[in-house]
Amino acid sequence: MKVKVIIGKEEREVEVSPGATAAEVLKALGINREEVIIKLRDEIITEDETLAEGSVIEVIRVISGG
Amino acid sequence: MANITCSLCDERACYLRRYSGQRFCRRHFIEYFEKKVKQTMLRYRMLERGERIGVAVSGGKDSLSTLNILSKLAEKLDLDLHAILIDEGIANYRAATIKQAKRFCEELGVPLTTLSFKERFGTALDEAVKLSQRNACTFCGVFRRKLLNDAARELGCDKLATGHNLDDEVQAIVMNYLRGDLERLVRLGIDAGSEQLVPRIKPLMEMPEKEVALYALLSGIPASFEECPYAQDSFRTEVRAMINRLEESNPGIKFSILRGYQKLLPYLKSYQAKALRSCATCGAPSSGERCKACMLLEELTPSA
Numbered sequence: 411m412k413v414k415v416i417i418g419k420e421e422r423e424v425e426v427s428p429g430a431t432a433a434e435v436l437k438a439l440g441i442n443r444e445e446v447i448i449k450l451r452d453e454i455i456t457e458d459e460t461l462a463e464g465s466v467i468e469v470i471r472v473i474s475g476g
Numbered sequence: 477m478a479n480i481t482c483s484l485c486d487e488r489a490c491y492l493r494r495y496s497g498q499r500f501c502r503r504h505f506i507e508y509f510e511k512k513v514k515q516t517m518l519r520y521r522m523l524e525r526g527e528r529i530g531v532a533v534s535g536g537k538d539s540l541s542t543l544n545i546l547s548k549l550a551e552k553l554d555l556d557l558h559a560i561l562i563d564e565g566i567a568n569y570r571a572a573t574i575k576q577a578k579r580f581c582e583e584l585g586v587p588l589t590t591l592s593f594k595e596r597f598g599t600a601l602d603e604a605v606k607l608s609q610r611n612a613c614t615f616c617g618v619f620r621r622k623l624l625n626d627a628a629r630e631l632g633c634d635k636l637a638t639g640h641n642l643d644d645e646v647q648a649i650v651m652n653y654l655r656g657d658l659e660r661l662v663r664l665g666i667d668a669g670s671e672q673l674v675p676r677i678k679p680l681m682e683m684p685e686k687e688v689a690l691y692a693l694l695s696g697i698p699a700s701f702e703e704c705p706y707a708q709d710s711f712r713t714e715v716r717a718m719i720n721r722l723e724e725s726n727p728g729i730k731f732s733i734l735r736g737y738q739k740l741l742p743y744l745k746s747y748q749a750k751a752l753r754s755c756a757t758c759g760a761p762s763s764g765e766r767c768k769a770c771m772l773l774e775e776l777t778p779s780a
Contacts, residue, residue, distance in 0.1 A: 443724060456492040472690075
């Protein structure tokens, strides 16, 4: 199934197996789950929520080091 | 497709605390977070009733979350809070975060004092970086630490609270291990004990960075999530990525690193820095004849 991922100003489409979780989408993109928060339809979700075909998730980076 | 629910109620979960397996909805996450920060402050005896607390604010999620929780405790503990903001002089980054910090301080009714590198040292960070081969973080760390202490002393603060979170602490521990710098490793955990240095407290030191970000978002704190443009320069960035990779496959390892360090600390006391003396140039506490800030400033001054 295809899932759309919004990261800042960038938008990407990822192909994952049906019933994949948000964590699996992050893994496919090489993003560490410790460094982001996920939103689905404007609601923050846990990374173990399963997504559906056509889901749109927003990835918010939480790191502010320096 | 059923939503995943909170471990404490039927609401949708927004956070899975992987190191304990618990899930929290918005309300229970905020409750858990604030309770744990208060427990941390009690455990390390960070606050005394009636104290004047300087709170270092940058406009980021860590410092504004610290300020938010302290302001909730202020009345109960009769605390007198003063926010302190340092403007390092970083174009296209700092102005927006200053605005956010000012707005939030006004909202909470906490007075704010702003000091800038340019006014106090004559050089903004952007200028210092152009004049020197040194990494921006070297200047920023030394100058910011000095100005925060100066401001806290000028305001008569008993303590200075900073927004350092668990990730910051663990990164500092690992960086010092990797560099073999045991003096600095010890300094992280033991106060230098100079009368001229305002004691520091870190209320978020046991809260993972991800939890702090979530707390700020869920509490509606107007915090910036922008990364400092100089952050990519630092060794810290590499160490952070390494620790987060370890945490991803071994949830809870950040706590293990902190606890291991705390257990080791009593055995490292022989590496504790000797008593501080006064800098020959500015009089500030220093481990050498002159303090690091004065040495760096001299590098930036063209020789006559």
